[in-house]
Amino acid sequence: MTDHYPVTRGRHLNHVAWLYDPLVERLSFGRERKFREKTMAWMDISPTDRILDVGCGTGSLTLLLAERLNPAAGMISGIDAAPRMIAIARKKAAKKRADIDFQVGIAESLAFADQSFNWVVNSMFTHHIDTGLKEKAFAEMYRVLKPGGMLLTADIDRPTTLPGRLLGWSGRYLLLQPELEDNLRGLLPDFMHRAGFWQVEKKEHLYGLVSFFTAQKPEVER
Secondary structure (H helix, E strand, O other), X not given: OOOOOOOOOOOOOHHHHHHHHHHHHHHOOOOHHHHHHHHHXXXXXXXXXXEEEEOOOOOHHHXXXXXXXXXXXXXXXXXXXXXXXXXXXXXXXXXXXXXXXXXXXXXXXXXXXXXXXXXXXXXXXXXXXXXXXXXXXXXXXXXXXXXXXXEEEEEEOOOXXXXXXXXXXXXXXXXXXXXXXXXXXXXXXXXXXXXXXXXXXXXXXXXXXXXXXXXXXXXXXX
């Protein structure tokens, strides 16, 4: 019997899932965990929170977030469009005996009810999807957040250094990845505002290329 998964026109890494973790570790010179921890530093998480990790990949960040929750009261889900990524994430969770709901899913059509989560996080995900999908994805993240819920986005942003500009724009053209352009032009906050978020703030900028943003869903929708 063949599994049927939701399909996206966005880029995903199903074909290199087996190589993703060791490759990222090598290319980041061991800084990947530090980046994940820095991401979490901008999230004021309660042990009873419900969290969604969009574009979770092999679940590295999701697993770290799960450690902050009370398994009896909080919960965490991770979705990714790549089935092989989710398979690896599930194996990693099983090895750590972590109770995480990993699902194959697409950001532009989240399989969760309205107002399900206190936090939605996405890390190094949005530069894989085009303008239209970014609009739909942020609208979906807004929909599944509870009133007053928070969004954390960590991703490529407008470069602020020469190495950042060279790396970002060469990736856009040499790797034939037009999806990067919205990020490189600094448009992520615009997508968040249009989705309905307020208090959109850039919390930190790293490497001249990557920023951490937080945003909130209003307690009372406008």
